Amino acid sequence: MIIILIGPPGSGKGTQSQRLIDYLETAHLSTGELFREHISSESALGCEAKQFISRGELVPDHVVDSMVVQTLEQPRFADGCLFDGYPRSVPQAEALSQLLNLQQREVTLVLELDVPDSVLVERLLARQRADDTLETIKHRLEVYGAQTRPLLEYYKQRGKLETVDGQGSVDDVFGRIQAVVNQLKTDSSESEESNPSTCSN
Ligand code: AP5
Ligand code: MG
Numbered sequence: 534m535i536i537i538l539i540g541p542p543g544s545g546k547g548t549q550s551q552r553l554i555d556y557l558e559t560a561h562l563s564t565g566e567l568f569r570e571h572i573s574s575e576s577a578l579g580c581e582a583k584q585f586i587s588r589g590e591l592v593p594d595h596v597v598d599s600m601v602v603q604t605l606e607q608p609r610f611a612d613g614c615l616f617d618g619y620p621r622s623v624p625q626a627e628a629l630s631q632l633l634n635l636q637q638r639e640v641t642l643v644l645e646l647d648v649p650d651s652v653l654v655e656r657l658l659a660r661q662r663a664d665d666t667l668e669t670i671k672h673r674l675e676v677y678g679a680q681t682r683p684l685l686e687y688y689k690q691r692g693k694l695e696t697v698d699g700q701g702s703v704d705d706v707f708g709r710i711q712a713v714v715n716q717l718k719t720d721s722s723e724s725e726e727s728n729p730s731t732c733s734n
Contacts, residue, residue, distance in 0.1 A: 534559065535638060536714075537616045539684060540646030542673040543653035543660075544699045545706055549646065550617040552707045557714070560609045563617040564597055567604065586664055589672035591621060591680055598628045605632070613641075622680045623687055642717055643688040644710060646699035650674055 534557065538546045547563060554561045568586060571579030578600065585592045601619060604610070620626040633639055653674065657665045664673070688694040697709045 534613045534641040535616070535633065536614075536641060537620070537643045537688075538618075538646065539643060539681065539688075540699060541648065541650070541653055541677040541681075542670060543657040544646035544648045545703070546617045546646060548703055549707060549710055550615055552703075553710060553714070554615055556711065557613075557615070559613045559615055561615050561617060562601070562604055562610070562619065564592075564601065564619040564621070565617070567600060568592065587669070589664060589669040589676060591676060594622060594624045594628070597621075597625060601629070602632060620684065623683055626684055626687055640688075640691075640693055642695060642714070643684075643693045644713065645685055645694060645696040646706070647696050648699040652700060 536553070536557075536559075538550060538553075540546050547566070550561050550563065553559075568579065568582040572583050572586070573579070578596070581596060582592045591597075597619065605614070616629075620629050629640070654667070654670055657670045658667065664670075685694060685696075695713045697706065697713060699706050
Protein backbone atom coordinates (compact mmCIF):
# COMPACT_ATOMS: atom_id res chain seq x y z
CA MET A 534 0.00 0.00 0.00
CA ILE A 535 1.11 3.54 -0.71
CA ILE A 536 -0.73 5.94 1.58
CA ILE A 537 -0.43 9.72 1.69
CA LEU A 538 -1.37 11.69 4.82
CA ILE A 539 -2.38 15.26 3.99
CA GLY A 540 -3.32 17.87 6.54
CA PRO A 541 -2.40 21.34 7.72
CA PRO A 542 0.40 21.96 10.23
CA GLY A 543 -0.58 20.41 13.57
CA SER A 544 -3.34 18.21 12.16
CA GLY A 545 -1.62 15.11 13.56
CA LYS A 546 0.17 13.71 10.50
CA GLY A 547 3.28 12.75 12.49
CA THR A 548 1.31 11.48 15.49
CA GLN A 549 -1.01 9.29 13.42
CA SER A 550 1.85 8.13 11.14
CA GLN A 551 3.59 6.49 14.10
CA ARG A 552 0.48 4.45 14.84
CA LEU A 553 -0.33 3.64 11.24
CA ILE A 554 3.16 2.39 10.36
CA ASP A 555 3.00 -0.02 13.33
CA TYR A 556 -0.49 -1.14 12.36
CA LEU A 557 0.35 -1.68 8.68
CA GLU A 558 4.01 -2.64 9.25
CA THR A 559 5.05 -0.24 6.56
CA ALA A 560 7.81 2.34 6.07
CA HIS A 561 7.39 6.02 6.96
CA LEU A 562 8.61 8.93 4.86
CA SER A 563 8.18 12.38 6.41
CA THR A 564 9.84 15.11 4.34
CA GLY A 565 9.64 17.47 7.34
CA GLU A 566 11.54 14.96 9.51
CA LEU A 567 14.11 14.34 6.77
CA PHE A 568 14.73 18.09 6.52
CA ARG A 569 15.09 18.38 10.31
CA GLU A 570 17.69 15.56 10.25
CA HIS A 571 19.61 17.40 7.51
CA ILE A 572 19.42 20.65 9.50
CA SER A 573 20.77 18.92 12.65
CA SER A 574 23.67 17.39 10.73
CA GLU A 575 24.31 20.76 9.03
CA SER A 576 24.39 19.18 5.55
CA ALA A 577 24.26 21.39 2.44
CA LEU A 578 20.65 20.29 1.90
CA GLY A 579 19.84 21.17 5.51
CA CYS A 580 21.34 24.66 5.13
CA GLU A 581 19.30 25.24 1.97
CA ALA A 582 16.06 23.93 3.48
CA LYS A 583 16.44 25.80 6.78
CA GLN A 584 15.96 29.24 5.24
CA PHE A 585 12.55 28.20 3.84
CA ILE A 586 11.39 26.18 6.88
CA SER A 587 12.20 28.94 9.37
CA ARG A 588 10.00 31.32 7.36
CA GLY A 589 7.17 28.77 7.05
CA GLU A 590 7.63 28.58 3.26
CA LEU A 591 7.70 25.35 1.27
CA VAL A 592 11.14 24.11 0.28
CA PRO A 593 11.36 24.30 -3.56
CA ASP A 594 9.87 21.30 -5.35
CA HIS A 595 13.09 20.23 -7.10
CA VAL A 596 14.92 19.98 -3.74
CA VAL A 597 12.09 17.96 -2.16
CA ASP A 598 11.58 15.67 -5.14
CA SER A 599 15.24 14.72 -5.46
CA MET A 600 15.43 13.98 -1.70
CA VAL A 601 12.33 11.77 -1.98
CA VAL A 602 13.69 9.91 -5.04
CA GLN A 603 16.92 9.13 -3.19
CA THR A 604 15.09 8.03 -0.03
CA LEU A 605 12.66 5.77 -1.90
CA GLU A 606 15.62 3.86 -3.38
CA GLN A 607 16.16 2.29 0.06
CA PRO A 608 14.93 -1.34 0.09
CA ARG A 609 12.63 -0.77 3.07
CA PHE A 610 10.32 1.24 0.79
CA ALA A 611 9.96 -1.55 -1.79
CA ASP A 612 6.74 -2.99 -0.34
CA GLY A 613 4.88 0.23 0.34
CA CYS A 614 5.10 3.41 2.28
CA LEU A 615 3.26 6.01 4.32
CA PHE A 616 4.01 9.54 3.08
CA ASP A 617 3.67 12.27 5.74
CA GLY A 618 3.79 15.83 4.41
CA TYR A 619 4.63 14.79 0.84
CA PRO A 620 3.42 15.60 -1.74
CA ARG A 621 2.53 19.12 -0.70
CA SER A 622 1.87 20.78 -4.06
CA VAL A 623 0.35 19.67 -7.35
CA PRO A 624 3.79 19.60 -9.09
CA GLN A 625 5.07 17.31 -6.30
CA ALA A 626 2.05 15.03 -6.78
CA GLU A 627 2.79 14.87 -10.53
CA ALA A 628 6.45 14.06 -9.82
CA LEU A 629 5.42 11.27 -7.42
CA SER A 630 2.94 9.88 -9.92
CA GLN A 631 5.60 9.73 -12.64
CA LEU A 632 8.05 8.05 -10.28
CA LEU A 633 5.51 5.42 -9.21
CA ASN A 634 4.44 4.86 -12.84
CA LEU A 635 8.01 3.95 -13.71
CA GLN A 636 7.85 1.31 -10.97
CA GLN A 637 4.37 0.18 -12.10
CA ARG A 638 2.94 1.29 -8.78
CA GLU A 639 0.34 3.88 -7.80
CA VAL A 640 -0.99 5.70 -4.77
CA THR A 641 -3.49 3.48 -2.92
CA LEU A 642 -5.13 6.03 -0.62
CA VAL A 643 -4.92 9.71 0.34
CA LEU A 644 -6.08 10.47 3.88
CA GLU A 645 -6.90 14.07 4.74
CA LEU A 646 -6.86 15.02 8.43
CA ASP A 647 -9.43 17.78 8.86
CA VAL A 648 -8.90 20.09 11.85
CA PRO A 649 -10.05 23.73 12.28
CA ASP A 650 -7.36 26.43 12.35
CA SER A 651 -8.10 27.48 15.95
CA VAL A 652 -7.31 23.95 17.21
CA LEU A 653 -4.16 23.76 15.05
CA VAL A 654 -2.74 26.99 16.45
CA GLU A 655 -3.42 25.84 20.01
CA ARG A 656 -1.69 22.47 19.44
CA LEU A 657 1.37 23.97 17.74
CA LEU A 658 1.91 26.74 20.29
CA ALA A 659 1.85 24.07 23.01
CA ARG A 660 4.52 22.01 21.17
CA GLN A 661 7.19 24.75 20.60
CA ARG A 662 9.19 23.29 17.68
CA ALA A 663 11.61 25.82 16.08
CA ASP A 664 9.02 26.71 13.40
CA ASP A 665 6.13 26.90 15.91
CA THR A 666 6.07 30.66 16.56
CA LEU A 667 2.66 32.30 16.13
CA GLU A 668 3.83 34.28 13.08
CA THR A 669 5.29 31.22 11.33
CA ILE A 670 2.30 29.04 12.19
CA LYS A 671 -0.04 31.59 10.60
CA HIS A 672 2.09 31.68 7.46
CA ARG A 673 2.32 27.85 7.29
CA LEU A 674 -1.48 27.76 7.41
CA GLU A 675 -1.69 30.29 4.54
CA VAL A 676 0.83 28.29 2.53
CA TYR A 677 -1.18 25.12 3.20
CA GLY A 678 -4.33 26.81 1.87
CA ALA A 679 -2.65 28.17 -1.24
CA GLN A 680 -0.31 25.34 -2.25
CA THR A 681 -1.39 22.11 -0.56
CA ARG A 682 -5.18 22.34 -0.34
CA PRO A 683 -5.52 22.11 -4.18
CA LEU A 684 -4.13 18.58 -3.84
CA LEU A 685 -7.37 17.50 -2.18
CA GLU A 686 -9.31 18.19 -5.39
CA TYR A 687 -6.48 16.59 -7.42
CA TYR A 688 -6.76 13.30 -5.52
CA LYS A 689 -10.56 13.51 -5.22
CA GLN A 690 -10.80 13.58 -9.02
CA ARG A 691 -8.64 10.45 -9.10
CA GLY A 692 -10.91 8.65 -6.59
CA LYS A 693 -8.18 8.41 -3.94
CA LEU A 694 -9.30 10.89 -1.27
CA GLU A 695 -10.83 10.03 2.11
CA THR A 696 -11.32 12.74 4.73
CA VAL A 697 -11.10 11.94 8.43
CA ASP A 698 -12.11 14.23 11.30
CA GLY A 699 -8.79 14.99 13.04
CA GLN A 700 -10.38 16.37 16.22
CA GLY A 701 -10.75 14.44 19.47
CA SER A 702 -8.24 12.23 21.20
CA VAL A 703 -5.33 10.62 19.34
CA ASP A 704 -7.05 7.24 19.86
CA ASP A 705 -10.35 8.54 18.45
CA VAL A 706 -8.65 9.87 15.32
CA PHE A 707 -6.67 6.66 14.86
CA GLY A 708 -9.89 4.63 15.16
CA ARG A 709 -11.35 6.62 12.24
CA ILE A 710 -8.20 6.08 10.18
CA GLN A 711 -8.23 2.35 10.92
CA ALA A 712 -11.84 2.13 9.77
CA VAL A 713 -10.96 3.69 6.39
CA VAL A 714 -7.90 1.48 5.92
CA ASN A 715 -9.75 -1.68 6.93
CA GLN A 716 -12.60 -0.89 4.53
CA LEU A 717 -10.08 -0.41 1.74
CA LYS A 718 -8.49 -3.79 2.51
CA THR A 719 -11.93 -5.47 2.49
CA ASP A 720 -12.87 -3.82 -0.83
CA SER A 721 -9.60 -4.85 -2.47
CA SER A 722 -9.81 -8.47 -1.30
CA GLU A 723 -13.45 -8.69 -2.53
CA SER A 724 -12.46 -7.32 -5.92
CA GLU A 725 -9.59 -9.82 -6.16
CA GLU A 726 -12.03 -12.65 -5.38
CA SER A 727 -14.49 -11.54 -8.08
CA ASN A 728 -11.72 -10.78 -10.62
CA PRO A 729 -8.96 -13.35 -9.99
CA SER A 730 -5.85 -12.58 -12.01
CA THR A 731 -5.13 -15.12 -14.71
CA CYS A 732 -1.61 -16.28 -15.47
CA SER A 733 -0.60 -17.73 -18.80
CA ASN A 734 2.72 -19.46 -19.41
P1 AP5 B 1 6.39 19.21 8.55
O1 AP5 B 1 7.38 18.70 9.49
O2 AP5 B 1 5.67 18.28 7.67
O3 AP5 B 1 5.40 20.14 9.37
P2 AP5 B 1 3.87 20.53 9.18
O4 AP5 B 1 3.18 20.09 7.95
O5 AP5 B 1 3.85 21.99 9.47
O6 AP5 B 1 3.16 19.70 10.25
P3 AP5 B 1 3.61 19.40 11.72
O7 AP5 B 1 4.70 18.40 11.72
O8 AP5 B 1 3.83 20.69 12.45
O9 AP5 B 1 2.24 18.81 12.26
P4 AP5 B 1 1.65 17.35 12.08
O10 AP5 B 1 0.48 17.40 11.16
O11 AP5 B 1 2.70 16.35 11.81
O12 AP5 B 1 1.08 17.17 13.54
P5 AP5 B 1 1.76 16.43 14.79
O13 AP5 B 1 1.43 15.01 14.79
O14 AP5 B 1 3.19 16.84 14.91
O15 AP5 B 1 7.11 20.31 7.61
C1 AP5 B 1 7.88 21.32 8.21
C2 AP5 B 1 8.38 22.26 7.11
O16 AP5 B 1 9.25 21.52 6.23
C3 AP5 B 1 7.32 22.86 6.19
O17 AP5 B 1 6.76 24.04 6.74
C4 AP5 B 1 8.13 23.14 4.93
O18 AP5 B 1 8.91 24.29 5.07
C5 AP5 B 1 9.08 21.94 4.88
N1 AP5 B 1 8.52 20.81 4.11
C6 AP5 B 1 8.17 19.58 4.59
N2 AP5 B 1 7.69 18.80 3.61
C7 AP5 B 1 7.74 19.55 2.47
C8 AP5 B 1 7.36 19.32 1.14
N3 AP5 B 1 6.82 18.15 0.75
N4 AP5 B 1 7.53 20.33 0.24
C9 AP5 B 1 8.08 21.51 0.60
N5 AP5 B 1 8.45 21.81 1.87
C10 AP5 B 1 8.28 20.83 2.80
O19 AP5 B 1 0.91 17.12 15.97
C11 AP5 B 1 1.12 18.48 16.31
C12 AP5 B 1 0.96 18.63 17.83
O20 AP5 B 1 -0.38 18.31 18.16
C13 AP5 B 1 1.85 17.69 18.63
O21 AP5 B 1 2.30 18.34 19.77
C14 AP5 B 1 0.91 16.51 18.96
O22 AP5 B 1 1.27 15.88 20.16
C15 AP5 B 1 -0.42 17.22 19.07
N6 AP5 B 1 -1.55 16.38 18.66
C16 AP5 B 1 -1.61 15.53 17.60
N7 AP5 B 1 -2.80 14.93 17.53
C17 AP5 B 1 -3.53 15.42 18.57
C18 AP5 B 1 -4.86 15.18 19.05
N8 AP5 B 1 -5.69 14.34 18.41
N9 AP5 B 1 -5.26 15.88 20.11
C19 AP5 B 1 -4.44 16.75 20.76
N10 AP5 B 1 -3.17 16.99 20.39
C20 AP5 B 1 -2.73 16.35 19.28
MG1 MG C 1 4.73 16.40 11.30
